[in-house]
Amino acid sequence: MLRGLLSPKWVGLFAVVLVVVTACTVLGLWQLGVARDEGHKQAVASASQLQPAPLQQVTQAHSAFEAEFSNRPVTVTGTYDDGRTILVVDRRLGDRAGSWVVTPLLTDGGTVAVLRGFVEGLPSTPPAAPAGVVTVAGSLGPTESPRPGAALPAPQRRSVDLAALVNEWPGDLYNVIVLASGETDATSGATSGAGPAAAIATPGLTRVPPPDVDTPLNLRNAAYAVQWWVFGLFAVWMWWKMFRAEQQAEDVPAAQREEIHA
The missing domain is CATH 2.40.50 (OB fold (Dihydrolipoamide Acetyltransferase, E2P))
Structure with a gap:
């Protein structure tokens, strides 16, 4: 089996598989980045649509800080x-x-x-x-x-x-x-x-912008990222399956020859 794996044919096919896997990995990471960007845009858009509300309508003294308060x-x-x-x-x-x-x-x-x-x-x-x-x-x-x-x-x-x-x-x-x-x-x-x-001003004081909003992944683009990675794994599986099929095809005649000589 090792001799078959090192043959020029299967080494060449493995090199092709590595190129495919690398491309799928890069494309998956790209889609993951797009998923983060799209999720950030959606979170920013949702936050900007909220109208300012009196604090006492949002929370009360001693109440726990909820995630949606950010x-x-x-x-x-x-x-x-x-x-x-x-x-x-x-x-x-x-x-x-x-x-x-x-x-x-x-x-x-x-x-x-x-x-x-x-x-x-x-x-x-x-x-x-x-x-x-x-x-x-x-x-x-x-x-x-x-x-x-x-x-x-x-x-x-x-x-x-x-x-x-x-x-x-x-x-x-x-x-x-x-x-x-x-x-x-x-x-x-x-x-x-x-x-x-303006009636109120504080010289030397600069407003602190709010921290960046949480950025949940955009599910559609995240799914695309997973698909690319699955394609890469599928390429490796197909290469191994074809190699095993060839090995099994070569093993059958050899077994038949042993029976004849016996």
């Missing part, structure tokens, strides 16, 4: 507790290194952690939060886990760990983070960043 657009109205603002260190925004500015927003339904934005470096004093009643527009994100390291001086933190902040911030705490995209003075309706009519 990147959910919301609005929430309350008053910033600026004295409890924290700086979350070792963060990046593009190619810039700096800190997140997170301030508790006191609302009728409880306290909400609002990621107001990003500042470069590590300022000694966080940018002041807007005073008075404001309406924050943004998207939801989950709480963070604690990050190991030496204790930091206030108001610095290594993560937005709501399990620790619940013991430091007043009132019932929402189990979400609101990534602010704009702030409105609830008494005047002026929106931050909305041009000349």
Whole structure:
């Protein structure tokens, strides 16, 4: 059998099979990439179609963070507790290194952690939060886990760990983070960043975009990827089947000759 496998005929056919398998593998990986891209486009389209909803209609204080909350657009109205603002260190925004500015927003339904934005470096004093009643527009994100390291001086933190902040911030705490995209003075309706009519602005503070949405695979393209890989396995199976058939055909006359000589 080994001698037959090493014959020029079967070595050549095996080389052809390797080319076919390689092509099927590459095409399958390409279709898998298309499946991810299409799934991402669909997820982004679905998220963009959601209208901002009041936070109290989406979740309540102390409620668990559900998977569908990620990147959910919301609005929430309350008053910033600026004295409890924290700086979350070792963060990046593009190619810039700096800190997140997170301030508790006191609302009728409880306290909400609002990621107001990003500042470069590590300022000694966080940018002041807007005073008075404001309406924050943004998207939801989950709480963070604690990050190991030496204790930091206030108001610095290594993560937005709501399990620790619940013991430091007043009132019932929402189990979400609101990534602010704009702030409105609830008494005047002026929106931050909305041009000349803007009434709220925080110099030096850059909004943090929401994290990328989950990208489930597009099932149709994923199925195409699996089909290409099956075709590759089928080519290997056919090569082996043809080789075994030839070997069995050659073995029969040899057995008959042994019977005649016997």
